[in-house]
Amino acid sequence: MKKVRPDNFKIIAKDNLARAGVLSLPHGLVETPVFMPVGTQGSVKALSPDDLKENGAQIILGNTYHLYLRPGSELIKKMGGLHKFMNWDGPILTDSGGFQAFSLGAMIEHGVKKVSSKAQDQSKIKVRDRELYKDSNEIQEIEQRKDLVMSQVLDEGVEFKSHLDGSKHLLTPEKSIQVQLDLGSDICLVLDELLSPMHNSKYVAESLSRTHRWEKVSQQYFQKKLKSGTNPNALLFGILQGVYNKDIRISEAKWVSAQGFDGVSIGGSLGTSQFWGGDILDWTARKAIGDTMTWVKLFIPENLPVHALGIGEVVNIFDCVEQGIDMFDCVSPTRRARNGSLYISPHSGGTILNNFTLLISNSRFRDDPKQIDPSCNCYTCSNFSRSYMRHLFLSKELLFYRLASIHNVHFIIQLTRLIRKSILDHRFQNLKKEWIQDYKGIIVTKN
C-alpha cells in the first residue's frame, strides 16, 4: 500500500546490533550514527551555519511549533524555505509539534515543567478528563496546576495557546505536515501525542489509538502533497510512542513498522513516574531508555533508519547505538554550554559520574591555562584557556555562549564519528568500555 523507499538508507557496516549507515536526503548525505543539533527558532543557539559545518554537523533539527508561531511558516516559505532563510544548505529534520504540545500540557499538568509568570498569563485552556489520573493525590496536585496548562489534546489535533502572545491555535496532523513542507524539510515527522509516566492505562490506550489515527492522516496528507509536486523528495518518519511497558512498546513497534514510513522516530517520556523528571545520572532513566530500544528495535525493519527523539547525552548515545539506533537530537549540548557545563572526554577526566562534563564556573579553573578538553581540536580548545572561558562565563560575555556551544556541539558530533569508526572497525564494545565504566549510575529517589 505505502511507498517504501529503502534505498534512502544504506547500512555499510554492522558490529553486533550497532550499525554504520548512509542516509540519502534531498540536501545531502548523512553518515550515521549521527547527532543533529537543534535549531529551535531557525538558529542553533549561538552558532552560525559556518560554525555548524566547521564542527561536523551534517543535519540539523528545526521545530515546527516555534517556527509556525514565529516568524511563521508562510513567511519562511515566502523567503524561500528554511534552508535559504537561515542559510543552511544541509539536510533538515523537522519535528511535528507534538513534543511542544506535551511540554505545554502534560509536563506542566504533571508538575515536571515549571511555568513562568509571563506564560501563566497566556494559559487559560481548561484541562479535561480529571478521572484519567492514577490516584487522588495526583489529581489534587494536578487540579492546582490546571490553570497553568497551555495546551490540550483533542481528537482532531492539539489545541494550544502561543507562549508568545496567548493566541489560540489548533495543530492538526494535516497542519503539522503542511508547516513542515512549507519549511522545506528533508525529513518530516508525523503528529503524535507523548505520554507521561503519570498517565494511566486507560489514557495510554486512548492516546495510542489517537496517535495512530494522526499518523495515518499525516501520512495521507504528506503523500497527497508529494504527488502534487510539493517537496517531492522529502521523507516521512513515523513515530513510535508508548510508555515504559514492554508489551505496549513491542505492539507499537509492530504497528509503526507496518505503515510504510521512511524511518522511525522513537518518542515518549522514558522512565517511570517515580523518576519522571529525574537526573541524568538516574540509572532507572538510563535503563528505561536502553530497555525501550532493546524491546522495539527487533521489530523495526532493518532497512529503516531509527531516530531516538531528544536523546543526546554521552551514555545514552552509547546505549542506543548498541541497540542499533542511527539518529539522535538533543538541545543538551547547546543548553549545557550556555550554563557553563562543558564536555570532557575520558582522557580529560570525563566519566559517567560527572556526565563527561566540567562546570567552568568552578574556582579551580581560575588560573588553569589548559583548554577545556586537551584532547579536543575544536576552535574553542585550539584558542582559549579554561581560565579565559571561566572569565567570559562569569562576566556573561556573549562570546562565551558561542565558544562553549562550539565546543559542546563539536564534542558530541566527534563522539558519534568516533562511534561510527568503531563500528566500521568492529570495535564498538571496546570504545564503549573506554568511555562507559561498569558503574551504573546513582539511584535518584525523589524526596
Added chain:
Amino acid sequence: MKKVRPDNFKIIAKDNLARAGVLSLPHGLVETPVFMPVGTQGSVKALSPDDLKENGAQIILGNTYHLYLRPGSELIKKMGGLHKFMNWDGPILTDSGGFQAFSLGAMIEHGVKKVSSKAQDQSKIKVRDRELYKDSNEIQEIEQRKDLVMSQVLDEGVEFKSHLDGSKHLLTPEKSIQVQLDLGSDICLVLDELLSPMHNSKYVAESLSRTHRWEKVSQQYFQKKLKSGTNPNALLFGILQGVYNKDIRISEAKWVSAQGFDGVSIGGSLGTSQFWGGDILDWTARKAIGDTMTWVKLFIPENLPVHALGIGEVVNIFDCVEQGIDMFDCVSPTRRARNGSLYISPHSGGTILNNFTLLISNSRFRDDPKQIDPSCNCYTCSNFSRSYMRHLFLSKELLFYRLASIHNVHFIIQLTRLIRKSILDHRFQNLKKEWIQDYKGIIVTKN
C-alpha cells in the same frame, strides 16, 4: 627631558589637515585613520578574535577599570598578558580607568547616567564639595543623587566602589599604569579626570591642575618601569582634557604637547550643560566635537598620533579626520548592534538624519530579502537577509548579536579605510560630501 619617539608614527599622505599614517606598535602596524573596537572585559562583545581580524580590526581597546576588577590584572599577567588571555595578537590600547571614575561619579551626580538598583546597594561613597556647582537647583538635584555616586576624585587618585561587589579601591596614577603594564598594553594612557559641562570654572581649574599632576606621575612611573625592562616597547599617550572653552582647550593642548608623550588622546564630555547627555543628532554636540578638534589640533606636534577618546559615529569620524585626528574608539557599533540599530551607507539610504542606521525591528523588514546593506560584503550581509535578521532579533537569538556586531564593526572599519584611501587620493572632501550632506542636525532642546 622626555623621550620623544616620533619614529613610531609616520604620516604618509595629507589632504589639507586630514592625514593617513602608519603607527608602529609592539604587536604590529596600524594604518590610520583607524577605528578601535572596544573589548571592555577582555572580549569585544559577541565577537571572537577571528571575527575581528576578518573584519579588518587592526587594534582594539581594553578597559583598565573592568579588567582590574574582573578577572584581575594580576591573573591576566599570570596567564601571559591580555593578548594571550583573549588570544588577540594585534595591538591593544588600554584606557586609564579615568572614564569609569567619571561614569561612576560625575555622570551619576549630574543626572546623565541612571543607576541600577543593584548598583545602588554598592554606592555609599559621599560626595564632597557641594559648593562647586553652578546654581542651587543643580545642587539640590545633585544632593538627591549623592548617595548613588560610586566614585569620587581625591588628590591622590580615584576612590571607587566596585560595581560588582561594592569593594573599595583607590586608583592612583601609578596603579593605573601598573595595571596597564600587567595587561601588556601596546599603548597605555595616563590617568586623568573627565570634566562635565556642569562643573563650574573653579572646579575645572582645580581638576585640570590635578590631571596635570596625575599625568606627570603616570609618565614618571611608566618610564621607570620601562627602564627596568617591563614591556619596553609600550607607548604612553597623554590625555588632553578640558571643557567646551577655546582658551582652556588651547592651553591644555600646549601643556600636553610639551610633556613628551608618544601621542595624545583627546577626552572630555564634549558640549554644553544644556545638551549634556543629548542626542547624536544634536548639532550642538557635533559642533562641540568639531570645534574642540579644530582648536587643539594646531597646537599638537604634527608627528604625534592623535586619538579622539570615545568617538565613533559616522559624522563625528568625518568631522574629526577633517581636523587631523588619527584614532577613534567607541562602544557604539557593538552596542547599537545589540539594540538592532544597524549601519547603512548612503547607497542604501544612510544619511545623517538616520545616523546611517536602520532599526531592524521595523515591520517593513519582515519579508525583506535584501541584506542589511546591499553594498556591504561582510559575513552577515553575504549570507543573511533583513527578514532573517529581524526574526533573530525579535526572537532574542544569540546568533543575532554576533551577526549584527560583525556588520556594524565591519561597517565602521570599512568607513575608516575608505576615508584613508580618499586621503591618499586627495579626495577626502568629495567623500565627505557623498556621506555628509549640508544638513547640520536637529537642535535638541531638553524639556
